[in-house]
Amino acid sequence: MNRFESRIGIFVVEPDDLKLISQHDVLQAALTDRLQAIWSRKFWGTPRDETFLRRLDFFPSLSESIAVKKWSGGVGLQPYYPGISPGKPKPLEPWSLSDRFLSNDDDFPQLVLQDRDLTTLEKGLENSVHQRLQIRASLTDLRRKPPDTVFKPPMVVFSKGFTKCAFYKGSNGEVRFLDGLRSITGEKRDVDLLRFLSAAISSRLFKYISFHSGSNLGVGRDQIHLYESLALPFPLPDDELASRHALELVRETANILEGLERNIPDRKRLESTIEAMKRCQPLVEQYFSVTDAEKILIEDTITLFQPSVHKRDINADIPSLAFPTRVARQAYADKLCDVLNQRARKQKIKVSAEARVSENLNLVLLTAMFTEKQEAYTEVRGEDALWVALNRISKAARKDDSMFSYLRGFKYFEPDRLHILKPATMRNWCRTAALNDADAIFEHLVTENA
Amino acid sequence: MNSKTLIGSLEPKFNPFGEDYLVEILAAMALAWARMKPPSPNEIEDRITERLAGRLANDAQFADLPYDIVPQYWLLGLNGERLGRLDLRFKHRNSRRDYFAFEAKRLHVTYPGGRFSTEYPTYAGANGMMAFIGGYYSKQLPACGMLGYVMDNKPGRAWTGLEKRIEARRIQLRLITGSQLARSTLSTTTSSGLRGTYLGETQHDLGSHKLRLFHLLLPVMTSSRRHK
Numbered sequence: 219m220n221r222f223e224s225r226i227g228i229f230v231v232e233p234d235d236l237k238l239i240s241q242h243d244v245l246q247a248a249l250t251d252r253l254q255a256i257w258s259r260k261f262w263g264t265p266r267d268e269t270f271l272r273r274l275d276f277f278p279s280l281s282e283s284i285a286v287k288k289w290s291g292g293v294g295l296q297p298y299y300p301g302i303s304p305g306k307p308k309p310l311e312p313w314s315l316s317d318r319f320l321s322n323d324d325d326f327p328q329l330v331l332q333d334r335d336l337t338t339l340e341k342g343l344e345n346s347v348h349q350r351l352q353i354r355a356s357l358t359d360l361r362r363k364p365p366d367t368v369f370k371p372p373m374v375v376f377s378k379g380f381t382k383c384a385f386y387k388g389s390n391g392e393v394r395f396l397d398g399l400r401s402i403t404g405e406k407r408d409v410d411l412l413r414f415l416s417a418a419i420s421s422r423l424f425k426y427i428s429f430h431s432g433s434n435l436g437v438g439r440d441q442i443h444l445y446e447s448l449a450l451p452f453p454l455p456d457d458e459l460a461s462r463h464a465l466e467l468v469r470e471t472a473n474i475l476e477g478l479e480r481n482i483p484d485r486k487r488l489e490s491t492i493e494a495m496k497r498c499q500p501l502v503e504q505y506f507s508v509t510d511a512e513k514i515l516i517e518d519t520i521t522l523f524q525p526s527v528h529k530r531d532i533n534a535d536i537p538s539l540a541f542p543t544r545v546a547r548q549a550y551a552d553k554l555c556d557v558l559n560q561r562a563r564k565q566k567i568k569v570s571a572e573a574r575v576s577e578n579l580n581l582v583l584l585t586a587m588f589t590e591k592q593e594a595y596t597e598v599r600g601e602d603a604l605w606v607a608l609n610r611i612s613k614a615a616r617k618d619d620s621m622f623s624y625l626r627g628f629k630y631f632e633p634d635r636l637h638i639l640k641p642a643t644m645r646n647w648c649r650t651a652a653l654n655d656a657d658a659i660f661e662h663l664v665t666e667n668a
Numbered sequence: 669m670n671s672k673t674l675i676g677s678l679e680p681k682f683n684p685f686g687e688d689y690l691v692e693i694l695a696a697m698a699l700a701w702a703r704m705k706p707p708s709p710n711e712i713e714d715r716i717t718e719r720l721a722g723r724l725a726n727d728a729q730f731a732d733l734p735y736d737i738v739p740q741y742w743l744l745g746l747n748g749e750r751l752g753r754l755d756l757r758f759k760h761r762n763s764r765r766d767y768f769a770f771e772a773k774r775l776h777v778t779y780p781g782g783r784f785s786t787e788y789p790t791y792a793g794a795n796g797m798m799a800f801i802g803g804y805y806s807k808q809l810p811a812c813g814m815l816g817y818v819m820d821n822k823p824g825r826a827w828t829g830l831e832k833r834i835e836a837r838r839i840q841l842r843l844i845t846g847s848q849l850a851r852s853t854l855s856t857t858t859s860s861g862l863r864g865t866y867l868g869e870t871q872h873d874l875g876s877h878k879l880r881l882f883h884l885l886l887p888v889m890t891s892s893r894r895h896k
Contacts, residue, residue: 233673240764245748246741265762269736276722458705458719459726509731560732562684569684588682631676657734657762660685662674667687 232641234264234651254446255431262523263430264654270512271430277451277459277506280402286454287408291373291401293444295394296362297346297355307359313394315340315357320375320395322382328491329420329498330478331375331386331393339394346396362397369394373403374416379442380428385416385475400444410472414505415452417471417498423506424450426516429524451506460505467505471498511653514553518650542582542647544597547573550652551584551595557656559592568592574600575642579609582647586636586659608639629658690811692733693758693768694884697815698865700724701886709819709888710780714740716817717755717772734761741769743804754805755815766808771799772815775826775885786826788833791816792841797834797881801842801872806879813882823864823887830883834870844878847871852882864889 237260247256252275259268284291298307319342320326320335327335346355371388377399386393387409395401404412418424427450432442455464474494482490503513526538542550551571558569570593573584583600587593600608611628630637636659640646700723707716721739724730730737741757742750756770773791778784790796797814800806818826831849834841838848852869864887872879 241748242744243764245744246738249742249750250740265764269761272736273725273731276725459722507726507728509728511731558684561734563686564684567682567684588678588684629674631674631678633679634682636674636678654762657760658674660734661760661762661765663678663683663685664687664689666677667680667683667685 232643232646234645258432259430261430262519262527264515264650265657266511266650266653267430267515267519270515271427274427274451274506277453278457279449280452281448283452283454284402284448287404287411289402289404289408290367290370291403292364292368293362294368294397294399294401295360295364296397297343298359298361299348299351299353300356300359302348302351302353303361305361307356307361308363310356310358310360310363313339313363315343318390318393320386320393320399321345322377322396322398326377326382327384327487328382329384329416329494330475330491331384332479332481333390336393342394342396366392367403368401370403372406372409372412373401374412374419375399375401376416376419376447378447380419380424380447383416383419385413387479400447410468411454413472413475414468414502417475417495418452418502418505420495421499421502422516422520423499423502423508425524426519427451429519461507464505467501471501474498474501511557514649514653518648522644522648522650538643538645540644541577541580541642542644546644547575547582547584547597547647548595549649550647553649553652554584554586554656554659555592555595557653558586558659561656561660566590570595572596572598574598574604576600576605576608577642579605580642581605581608582640582642583608584638584640586638588634588636611639688811689733689735690768690882693730693735694813694867694882696724696727696730696733697770697884698867698886700727700730701865703727706890707817707819707888709778713772713774713817714755716774717815720772720815721756735759735767736761736764752799752804768811768813769800769805769809770813770815770884771796771805772817775816775818775830776820776822778819786829788829791830792833792837797841800879800881801840801874806874809879810877811880811882813884816883816885818885818887821864821887821889823866823885826885827866827868830885841870842872842874844871844873849883863887 239256239260243256244253247253255271259271263271278286297303315338317339318333318336319339320331321337321342325335340357343355343357347353348355369392371386371393373388373393374383374385375395376383382399402412402415428442428446431450432446453460453464455468457464461467474497478490478494508516522537526536551573555569555571562569567588568591570587570589570591571584572587572593572595573582575582575597628637628639638655645651697720700720704720704723707719718739721737725737736759738757738759739755741754743752743754745751754769755772757766758768759765760767773787773796775787775791776784777787791814792798800812806812816826816830827849834843834849847870849868849870852867866883866885868883868885870881870883872881
């Protein structure tokens with residue numbers, strides 16, 4: 219629903235909401251064992267996103283790299299609730315209630331885990347209360363008791379939705395945790411790589427990939443399945459697709475995390491962690507050879523699309539449906555012209571853009587001009603008669619079908635210009651939209667030439 | 669925005685783009701080959717092609733082109749039955765319409781037992797060039813390409829051998845009168861700086877349309893020779 223129709227209960231379907239999946243693509247995906255990805259990537263993914271994700275598919279997966287490195291790890295323990303938990307309980311012994319324990323709560327430390335973040339298994343189990351029946355967990359038995367290799371540092375511990383992730387170097391034996399967390403554990407010789415993995419999982423890139431690739435994250439619960447997290451790309455530094463500077467990038471990232479492992483005072487810890495995460499982002503992106511255009515896709519997904527999912531309040535601000543500001547409109551226009559001008563073979567023809575905006579009608583009309591002189595982006599006030607006509611066209615192009623209203627907009631070429639009319643929502647006028655629109659315009663014009 | 673929803677047209681003099689962007693694809697392909705870890709003598713064709721596709725997809729210059737690469741692309745019948753498998757398919761990124769395709773073959777192969785084979789007949793045969801000539805692989809494509817991985821790094825010899833083989837089968841291959849394996853007009857751009865890469869093309873009359881078939885011979889060099 220857009221911000222105008224939400225109160226009257228009409229679902230507004232914008233042109234880019236309609237995704238085509240050919241029978242061939244479904245069969246091809248089935249034959250190459252990628253059937254789930256074809257659906258989940260269509261929910262929010264634009265053609266540009268799909269290409270980016272397909273590029274990353276060429277990298278070895280995290281599970282392949284884990285196998286090469288002979289790393290271990292897995293899902294944490296499950297408490298046993300007497301009288302409720304099914305199956306035969308497993309005795310807690312020879313584990314001890316004094317074993318160290320990592321809570322999966324709001325205070326979960328990001329990026330790096332320190333000894334001061336740990337409590338005891340006894341406290342962890344005491345705090346585990348069956349949500350519905352208010353029954354306390356047993357202190358002598360467990361429902362699920364994974365092997366010690368799952369809890370043995372050095373390790374990376376992360377939550378199901380990748381919202382929490384930290385590296386723990388450790389030296390004093392195992393650290394237990396509940397099944398809301400998962401670990402990847404390795405040998406001491408791999409500590410730097412595990413530190414880098416922690417930074418990668420915490421990165422915007424991984425949030426982007428899991429948002430578009432997970433079967434739940436973009437549409438339902440805030441989690442991704444174990445098999446999905448293990449399918450995420452993670453080339454080792456010696457992989458032929460890894461960056462040529464992979465080893466240096468791993469070392470540099472590890473240095474940043476090592477800085478956090480030192481005993482930073484509590485009052486400065488959050489600030490230091492945020493700063494470290496900021497410094498790690500470009501290193502992780504460089505490791506995965508993320509291009510400038512792909513950085514735009516990540517940025518828009520994290521700031522526009524992801525926060526637009528799961529709104530409890532229908533009147534809450536939905537970033538993807540917000541009215542595009544002057545700055546956003548110019549960013550769209552500049553990116554569109556930039557991509558088209560880069561691909562031009564006739565260097566004397568330059569693409570410039572001007573726009574007309576109507577807040578009343580919730581429309582933006584952008585005109586891309588193909589001329590010999592490149593002009594800076596401008597906005598002009600459209601004549602009233604023009605808006606009346608555009609409103610009529612917009613309504614005529616709209617198809618109402620009971621609860622659904624299909625918006626269409628238009629893109630129309632004149633001899634030296636292209637007019638693009640679209641609803642004034644950020645999803646239509648963000649830089650990701652500009653990248654995709656440039657591809658569509660390019661394809662149309664090249665096909666026309668041929 | 670879908671390219672199919674665009675209406676009207678620009679006057680040709682204002683259209684800044686070319687007729688096709690095959691040269692960019694071919695150049696990117698040759699460059700990806702040069703940057704790729706050289707195949708081992710016994711590496712199978714599918715594995716080489718998969719690695720080449722990965723290298724190409726991860727090339728920053730190719731990422732600027734609005735095409736998508738699909739390795740091991742299954743050709744399916746109306747009921748989903750498998751008709752064949754194309755080694756590399758290029759699609760328009762936005763509409764996902766087909767744009768270009770490659771079939772790959774190894775040349776000058778020494779098999780584990782020590783037997784040497786030029787593989788020219790395979791290259792020009794039913795699962796090579798003929799797959800495009802038969803129409804299935806080239807359906808709706810105005811241009812396609814053959815990739816020849818020259819396993820002994822003797823592309824000049826492979827070129828001469830293929831020239832003869834293609835000439836000997838010109839009727840089956842439906843070569844247009846006067847057409848033969850010749851250096852492509854695109855070859856200067858494509859092979860500049862890429863030692864040992866040969867780019868040629870042949871023209872074929874398929875009845876329904878004329879097919880432009882490129883031939884890109886990629887020499888397998890050892891790492892030490894590449895760095896000289």
